Amino acid sequence: MTGAVSDRRCKQIIFVATLLLYLGVGWWLQVKQGFIIGDALSRVQSAESVLYSRDPHLAAIGFIFTPLTALVQLPVIVLAPVWPELTAYALAGSVMSALFMAGTVIQIFSTGSDRGLPRGYSCAITALFALNPMIVFYGSNGMSEAPFLFFLVWSVRRLILWVVDDDVHHLVAAGGVAMGLAYLTRYDAVGTVAAAGLIVGVTTFMRARRAPRLRRAILDVLLVSLPGFMAFLGWAAASWLITGDAFAQFSSQYGNKAILEQSGGEPVASFGAGLSFAAVCITLLAPTLLPIAAWAGFLRWRRPHAAMLVVPLLMYGAVLAFQAYTYASGATFGFLRFYIVAIPFAATMALLAVPDGQFAKPKRPGRHAPAPSDTASTRPTRISYAAVALVLAAGIPVTVKGMTLPAYAPQEYALSTVLNPDPDDTSPRKAVERRIAATFSTERRVAEYLDALDLPESSVITDTVYGFAVVAASERPKTFVVPSDPDFTALLNNPSEGGIKYLLAVPPTGRGVSDALNQRYPTLYDTGADIATLELEIPNDGDSQPDWRLYRVTEPSAKGA
Structure with missing residues (x-):
């Protein structure tokens, strides 16, 4: 009991600390420096229209973006008449993203604590994730990355536990809540909803020794994937009934495809070139992902709970594959942030690349749950923990460099103007950076x-x-x-x-x-x-x-x- 209380207290400290960090960065960047990303401000204006337009109504939130990112800002937008910066500088968006990203940090920490890893190691991996410059930026700027990462990392964490203890509560949390809300945050969730269904269906079918194996597998798949599918249908139906367009993001004059055509941007040279671009972005964000994943596979090969590795590989991999395909096919933009999932992917693999401790006790262990004595794996060594943490940390300088490359990070590279202002620099690039920083x-x-x-x-x-x-x-x-x-x-x-x-x-x-x-x-x-x-x-x-x-x-x- 003491350990549980101590663990909860640690999570509270981590949440408050990261929340204050992201809020502080959001205030400094957006209010003090005026560095605001357009999509974040657009969502704030949509939320404001729900409450303070000439004709306040919920449909004013619009149907180009999925609704959750703007909807959760409504309680904050209520204060806009007395605190104008909430809308003028998209600070309401910063509050939203800070809360969700701090929650994502807790999910990363819990991925380690659920498996009884040493507190110091879980905190080290959590800190490397929380302080990654891309995570700090997107935890503070009001974009949809923070809530999407929260729901995705939450679902991955719960499915990892389900693979081990067969507790139905994990399927309810991962599918009934996280997957449905993930789709209402980003369209990228389509792939991961399908991946979750595949993982659960195959696992249940293989576990069941007797008939009706197929029926059990189908029931579990429905439990984990049906809410996401219903969110897909529900949002499309609402959009069609109100606007006459079921998928405005893809077919509307305001959608991504139309924006690409209107902006006159250079099309992807070839499908292969698009995939190469995606691979570079993933490498910039998580350059040590492959060696950490390889080590995790070697460590767990033919050992207890090796199936845990399948969860992050398919769940995170589905999102990255979706983004790579849509960019290579010319349906979306070449933005580094679209591959931000690689960062929690690497952190999760780092938590799986060390021996397990004693797993947390499930609320309702399933019939395929192992005996408590079987949940710990090989004896851990301090060297293995330190080595994995150092390899993960080695990737952060690469990410910092990647964020300065206009070809891959068009929405991030101008940060150098506010982080390191140089009034004497009159180069063309610096001039563009200053214009980006002055946007709006x-x-x-x-x-x-x-x-x-x-x-x-x-x-x-x-x-x-x-x-x-x-x-x-x-x-x-x-x-x-x-x-x-x-x-x-x-x-x-x-x-x-x-x-x-x-x-x-x-x-x-x-x-x-x-x-x-x-x-x-x-x-x-x-x-x-x-x-x-x-x-x-x-x-x-x-x-x-x-x-x-x-x-x-x-x-x-x-x-x-």
């Missing part, structure tokens, strides 16, 4: 200008392709008419009669092609489309961000004259 500063100025006009509700119409940053930065979000509003199309078709005062326009190039204002009025940005006059032009300081034009809508009487 212009949009905050636009929001301040419009707020200062003291406009009534429904005065400014804009699409959230780019306008999400302006709406999120505004202290008066009801001023804006956005696509999630039911009357958006009607007001866009006749802005003067609808009381619209201003049109916030972006160039009809790149992603601006999909902007609803440009689609309705193709000449708006250049001429005002005979419905508005140019009032203000705002050059953008951010990288890959548009120069804004604010048009004043022509009054009906003036137009008639």
Whole structure:
């Protein structure tokens, strides 16, 4: 009992320490330095629309991203009227990602403590994971990586235990909770839901010595994979009923495929080149994964609980394979962060690459659970622990280097500008880095200008392709008419009669092609489309961000004259 209490206390300390670390980094990066990733700010604006738009409703969260990352921010967004930084600087997203990443750290620690590994070793591997620069960054920036890693690592941990003790509670946690929520966080979970079903189905079938073997295997597969499958169907159905598009991420004008076409990015040279790119990214994030996995396989070959290795290999491997395939086939972007799963993969293998201690007592051991005396493996040695930990640590400098390579880390390499500012450096690369670090500063100025006009509700119409940053930065979000509003199309078709005062326009190039204002009025940005006059032009300081034009809508009487 004392050990259990002590173990719980250790988890509490780790959780609080990492939570404060990630929150502090998020505050410093986003509020103090203004370094914000667009997808994180976009999710914050979607969550804000649920509560504070002209027509608050849950569907305002949108159907391009899966919903959980934005939904869990709602309790924090409630405070936005008294703490504007929560939306203007995506700090609500930082709170979300910090909580989930701190929870992921606990799951890594628990993967070792569940198997009775020495406390020092479990803490060492946990620290190497928690302080990995990619984990720190994505634990603090409000992106979806943190919640996805939490649900994935949680499911891997519970399935590892299930392979050993056959406790049905692990299947309920891994499948009934973690897998379903993982899909509502990232589409990547499709592969790992299938992998979990394969692991459980084959394991149950092989364990069952008598009929009905197949029926037992099917029941266990349904238990672990059905919630994820139902989440897939439920989200697609909700999207289709509300928007008419079941898979907006892939087919909408705002989805990944459309963004790739609009941005004019270089296509993948070949399928093989795409796979090579993915392999390099995985190597940059976990360069010592293969030797650690090989050692784990050697250690456990033909020994008790060797099947534990199959769980991380298939679960993490399915996510990495999904990302590699989608990039190689030209369906997604070449981002280093898409392969971040390699980091917990390596940490989990490091925890399996040492001899087991005494496993935690299961709540409901199954018929195939081993006797308590059989749960410990070979005698551990301090040298084996130190060697594995050092090999894992040796990969971190490679990750640091990888995060500075624009070709592989386009969303991370500009961190060097805020971590190591050099005002005397006038190189082209440094100029680009400064623009990336200044992304959305212009949009905050636009929001301040419009707020200062003291406009009534429904005065400014804009699409959230780019306008999400302006709406999120505004202290008066009801001023804006956005696509999630039911009357958006009607007001866009006749802005003067609808009381619209201003049109916030972006160039009809790149992603601006999909902007609803440009689609309705193709000449708006250049001429005002005979419905508005140019009032203000705002050059953008951010990288890959548009120069804004604010048009004043022509009054009906003036137009008639």
